[in-house]
Structures are given as structure tokens and as C-alpha cells.
Amino acid sequence: MQETAIDKDWWRGAVIYQIYPRSYQDSNGDGIGDLKGITSRLPYIASLGADAIWISPFFTSPMDDFGYDVSDYCDVDPMFGSLGDFDELVKVAHDLNVKVMIDLVLSHTSNQHEWFKQSRSSRDGEKSDWYVWADAKPDGSPPNNWISIFGGAAWEWDSHRRQYYMHNFLASQPDLNFHNMDVQDALLDATRFWLDRGVDGFRLDTINFYVHSQSLKDNPPLPPERRKFNTAPAANPYGYQSHVYDKSQPENLAFLKRFRSLLDEYPAAAAVGEVGDEERGLEIVADYTSGGDKVHMCYGFDFLGETVPSPAFVHQVFGDLIKASPDSWPCWAFSNHDVPRYASRWPVSPDLQDAANRVRIALLLSMRGSVCLYQGEELGLEEADVAYEDLQDPYGIRFWPDFKGRDGCRTPMVWDESNENAGFSSGKPWLPVAEPHKAKAVSILDKDDGSLLHHYQRLLAFRKAHPSLVKGDLHFVKTDGDVLSFVRQLGDDHVFCAFNLVGEDRDMPFDSINVAPIDGHGFASTIEDGKLKLPAYGAFFGVME
Structure with a gap:
């Protein structure tokens, strides 16, 4: 029997459906989505026409940042299931000809990770240099002016070591020290663990945040006319600095080459990186995807911000990318788990909303590059209005009401309008199901051949029918x-x-x-x-x- 040839190039032009596991499908009634729930919905994703899924983190975690604070890279958090559940998910997905990509958060861990516990225990221990530690200034203040994306200084005082540690995100998410090769080796070992379990690739969270400048120089100010607020909202002064020292360092390229070398040991593993950089986003995308020896593709925040895609803006984005690296293969997204849904972010009059949704997905699926779709956008879901008392996101809680956080795009998927919780869970959902979303449940739209859901299906099939697209x-x-x-x-x-x-x-x-x-x-x-x-x-x- 002749074996089917392996398509090492499957990622080029792939449509990747992002799943936020807490909110996709709950299988056990605890109000939180899980791996078994995802497995049960894989036929739906296959029927949509997606080539792959990307699952946001499901690793062991204290859930301060809902899985993006990892305490064990090589296990499943019990709220999501078990390694056996993950293995079953991969098997079912592959039987449906759907690739599986998982979210790797390599730039930082939880402060509950054993690595960090050992690192903070001593200045001269085995893992003392696994995180970014620095002495206080003579007056006791942080080592420099670096700012956290989640607000405040990017440094937290540790009373045991009597030093500061760096955190680009929450104080409970200390940054790993990529200048230490043992750290890189440990992260590559974790990557291999999941490749050996059959994953087809990875979405790399905050890929340009891996390496910091060892000089620890202050970031220079950014003039007001150059400030942008895609990576962080305007309520946060993060955008007031030019982030030339705390991220996007040239040493990152050497690690990405090591990472790619590992992926190349497997038949067809691929990776897409998330680049968060207001000033040099497309330049970094080009650097990280050029030459065929780093990651396969990256996406930036060009189409995840407030700027509505106009002909001139789309042309500018592609022009900047081509200027930086004409051979780079991009990946585009209009929505994800970190930004308001595009149906709300780019508002139109209500009578034209459906038409605008239709042409925007047609544009996304027609541009050169691969595509990430975020769960629920095929239903036309808008940003949910989550009351302050229901907020879960620490980002939104801190900056409320000027920035309401990311809960509005993370509310549960709506499957069945006849169910109190829209078919998501038999228990109380971790975030409320948005009432306006129920009218767009899969059970309703699936019955209407003219619905946005079927429009997505038609366009994905149309794309596959025309190789040039x-x-x-x-x-x-x-x-x-x-x-x-x-x-x-x-x-x-x-x-x-x-x-x-x-x-x-x-x-x-x-x-x-x-x-x-x-x-x-x-x-x-x-x-x-x-x-x-x-x-x-x-x-x-x-x-x-």
C-alpha cells in the first residue's frame, strides 16, 4: 500500500481556526471549556473548511492570566483534562484531516513554576540565572524605566533574593533569561515533548519578547506623534516608550534558528509567531521569517488595531512587508483572544454590518498569506458587554473603565439557542454568555443557507478551489x-x-x-x-x- 506523501508546505496558505479552550465547549458541566469539549466540536471545524486549529494554552497553570502563565510545560491543567484527552483530540483531528497547532508561551512562566521557585531561592543556585534578575538602584528603585504591558514597572521586588525580576506582563509572569543556554535547552525539550505527541506546529506567543538587552539601558521616550496603541491600550503608558532594549533584540534570531532546526527534525512541523511591536512590526516579521531557517510565518498587529482596512492601508501594509523582505510569508488575522472582535472594532451602521462582515472575510481570505480565524467570528459575533462584577481579566480590572480588558472577546461560544447557556455548558459559565450572541448560535445559522456561517464555508471552499488564492x-x-x-x-x-x-x-x-x-x-x-x-x-x- 502506497503511503500518502507528506506535504511539508501545508502551512503556506493554511486557514487556522483559533480555539480559546476555556470558552469553546464544556464537557463536564463545570462552566469551563475543556479538551474533550473541543474534540466533540472538531467535525464542526472540519465542516467549516479550516486546515488547522490553534489551541490557546491548556498547560498546568495557576490561571492568573488564564494559561499564559505556565507552571508546567509538559502537562495538561486538570480543568482542561489530561494528556490522554489531548492525545485523543489529536487523533480525531487528524482523522478529519485537520492539523493541530498549540500555543507555546516561551518568553515567561508562572511564578509557581518550579524553575522560578528554584531561581528565587538563591543567587548562586543551579537555576539562579534562569530568569532576568537585577539589583536595585542605590535609592531602591527598579533597575530601569521598562514598563509592563499590564501596567506599571516591568520589575517586581523579591524580598528573598533582594533583587528585582523582570516581567513584561503580570508580576506573576517572570521573564525567562534567554541569554542562558540551559533555558533555551529546557524550552526546546518542552517543544519536543509536544512534537512527539503528534502536534503539527505551534503558535508562538510574544515571539519578539524572548530576549532582553543585557545592558538594561532605559528605553527612550517616543514622541506623541509616533505613539500607537495596538500592542497595549492608550490607558497604559506602555506606548510612550520606544522599546529598543526590553524586546526585539538581534540575539533572538539565533534562538529561532535553534527552534526551526528542531522542527525540521519532524516531517512537517510548522510555527507561526505573534509579533507585538508598534514601531518595527513588519520589519521584525520579515527578519523572523526570512531565509527558511527561522519560523515559517508571523503575524503582527497591523490588522488587529483600530485602523479599518482601506485600499490605501492594505497597500501600505503589504508594501512595508515587501520592502522589508519580499520572500517572507505572512499570516493575517482580524480578530483573536486579545483584541475586540472586528465586527465591533470596525463599526458600521447596523443595516450594513452583515455585508461588511462578508466583504472583510473575503478580503482576509484573498490576501497573500496564511489566515487565522478566531472562534465565533464565523457567526458574526460582536464584542460582548461584560459587567465589571463579571470581569475575569486582570488587565481589564486594572484599567476599567477606560480599558475593559479582553473578556468581551472571550465569552463562551454559542451553539444552541434553546439552551440557557447556548449549548456551551450545563453549569454556570466562567464568563456570562452574551445575550445578543444567542440569536447567532450555530443551530440557527446552520439552518439558513444565506447566513454568515455558510458564507464562511463557501469562501473557504472557494479559496481551496483556486490554488492562486x-x-x-x-x-x-x-x-x-x-x-x-x-x-x-x-x-x-x-x-x-x-x-x-x-x-x-x-x-x-x-x-x-x-x-x-x-x-x-x-x-x-x-x-x-x-x-x-x-x-x-x-x-x-x-x-x-
Whole structure:
């Protein structure tokens, strides 16, 4: 019997469906989603047309940051199940031809990790240098001016060592010292543990935060006109600094090469990195994905911020990426577990919201690169309004009400409108199910062939049917005004794509373009009198002859 050839390039153009496990499906009634719950919903994900899933952290953790504070890299937290449950999830996913990627949080651990307990116990112990420690200034203040993304100084005083330790996030999330090769080795061992269990790849959290400058120099101020607030909200002064010393250091490239070398020992393992850097995001994406010896792809915050994708903005983002590294393969996302859902972040009038959702996902699935979809966006879920007394996110609790945190995009998935908790759990959910979401439950939308859910299914199938949309090059045609158009090309296959990104009808001159319309994507546009007529938030696809 002939074995099926392994596609080492499966990640290029893949559609990756992100699962936030606490909120996807609860199987045991404790109000928290788990691995068995995810396994039960894998047929739904396969029917959507996703190529892979990315599961946010499910490792052992005190849950100060809901799993992004790891206390054991090589085990499953009991609230999510067991290693056996994970093995079953991988088996079922692979039977459905769905790849499994998991979230690796390598830049920091929980302060409950045994490594940190040993590190803080002594200044000269075996793991004393596994984290970033520094003496206080003569006046007792922190070593420098570095700021935590979660607010305040990025340094916490430890009364036992009588030193400060660095934390880019919560004080209970100390940063690992990547200048220590033993730390790198331990993290690579943890990576191998999951590769040996059958995972197909990794999403690397905060990939540019791994390495700090050993000089511990102060970050310089950032002029007000250059401040951006995608990585951290405006309520947090994090964006007031130019982060030239606390992250995005050149030594990170050497570790990423070691990481890639490990992945290359396996048949087709791949990795996508999250880059959080306001000033040099696309430059870093290019650095980390160039040369074929680091990570396979990265995504930044370019389309995760407040800026609505306009033709000019999309062109600028791609232009900056190509300028930095024309051969880099990007990965794009409009929503994830850290930012408000794009249906709310880019608001339109209620009567046009569905149309705007449809053209935006069409655009996302047509751009050159791989794609991350966040659970529930296929239902058109908007940001949930979570009352202060129901908040769980420490980020939102600290900055309320100017920044309400990330709970609004993390509320439970809605499966069945007839169930009190929308089919998510038989117990009280860890976050309330948003009442407006129930009208968009899977059980409702699945019955309506014209729903946004089926629109997603059609577009994912349409993408797979046209290889140039998956792995082809991109050549812009029109990038001014309200209509964006480009050509995706793979060999002799050329697909022309046009998107009206505003809520009014628009025309586009079409005399010089020889294009035959393609069906199967769910949009209705016409060519009349030498013009392409696009309705409000409409799209057009055609084969260039």
C-alpha cells in the first residue's frame, strides 16, 4: 500500500481556526471549556473548511492570566483534562484531516513554576540565572524605566533574593533569561515533548519578547506623534516608550534558528509567531521569517488595531512587508483572544454590518498569506458587554473603565439557542454568555443557507478551489479610493479580486481587464458598459484570460 506523501508546505496558505479552550465547549458541566469539549466540536471545524486549529494554552497553570502563565510545560491543567484527552483530540483531528497547532508561551512562566521557585531561592543556585534578575538602584528603585504591558514597572521586588525580576506582563509572569543556554535547552525539550505527541506546529506567543538587552539601558521616550496603541491600550503608558532594549533584540534570531532546526527534525512541523511591536512590526516579521531557517510565518498587529482596512492601508501594509523582505510569508488575522472582535472594532451602521462582515472575510481570505480565524467570528459575533462584577481579566480590572480588558472577546461560544447557556455548558459559565450572541448560535445559522456561517464555508471552499488564492503571489491593481483590487497568480492561474470596502455602491473601470467572472463565492457584482459595478461592501472574483 502506497503511503500518502507528506506535504511539508501545508502551512503556506493554511486557514487556522483559533480555539480559546476555556470558552469553546464544556464537557463536564463545570462552566469551563475543556479538551474533550473541543474534540466533540472538531467535525464542526472540519465542516467549516479550516486546515488547522490553534489551541490557546491548556498547560498546568495557576490561571492568573488564564494559561499564559505556565507552571508546567509538559502537562495538561486538570480543568482542561489530561494528556490522554489531548492525545485523543489529536487523533480525531487528524482523522478529519485537520492539523493541530498549540500555543507555546516561551518568553515567561508562572511564578509557581518550579524553575522560578528554584531561581528565587538563591543567587548562586543551579537555576539562579534562569530568569532576568537585577539589583536595585542605590535609592531602591527598579533597575530601569521598562514598563509592563499590564501596567506599571516591568520589575517586581523579591524580598528573598533582594533583587528585582523582570516581567513584561503580570508580576506573576517572570521573564525567562534567554541569554542562558540551559533555558533555551529546557524550552526546546518542552517543544519536543509536544512534537512527539503528534502536534503539527505551534503558535508562538510574544515571539519578539524572548530576549532582553543585557545592558538594561532605559528605553527612550517616543514622541506623541509616533505613539500607537495596538500592542497595549492608550490607558497604559506602555506606548510612550520606544522599546529598543526590553524586546526585539538581534540575539533572538539565533534562538529561532535553534527552534526551526528542531522542527525540521519532524516531517512537517510548522510555527507561526505573534509579533507585538508598534514601531518595527513588519520589519521584525520579515527578519523572523526570512531565509527558511527561522519560523515559517508571523503575524503582527497591523490588522488587529483600530485602523479599518482601506485600499490605501492594505497597500501600505503589504508594501512595508515587501520592502522589508519580499520572500517572507505572512499570516493575517482580524480578530483573536486579545483584541475586540472586528465586527465591533470596525463599526458600521447596523443595516450594513452583515455585508461588511462578508466583504472583510473575503478580503482576509484573498490576501497573500496564511489566515487565522478566531472562534465565533464565523457567526458574526460582536464584542460582548461584560459587567465589571463579571470581569475575569486582570488587565481589564486594572484599567476599567477606560480599558475593559479582553473578556468581551472571550465569552463562551454559542451553539444552541434553546439552551440557557447556548449549548456551551450545563453549569454556570466562567464568563456570562452574551445575550445578543444567542440569536447567532450555530443551530440557527446552520439552518439558513444565506447566513454568515455558510458564507464562511463557501469562501473557504472557494479559496481551496483556486490554488492562486492559497499560495499565489499578489499584484495590486487599484489601491486608491474605496475599491481595492489585486491579482493573485500561481503559474498560469490568475484570479482577479476586487473589494468595495465602503457602504455605498462603487464602480471601477474595467475596459482594459479581460476577466471572466467566477461563481461560488456568494457575492453579486456585474460588469456593465466597461465598468465593474460593486454594491456596498461587495466583492468580485474573476479568472484573467
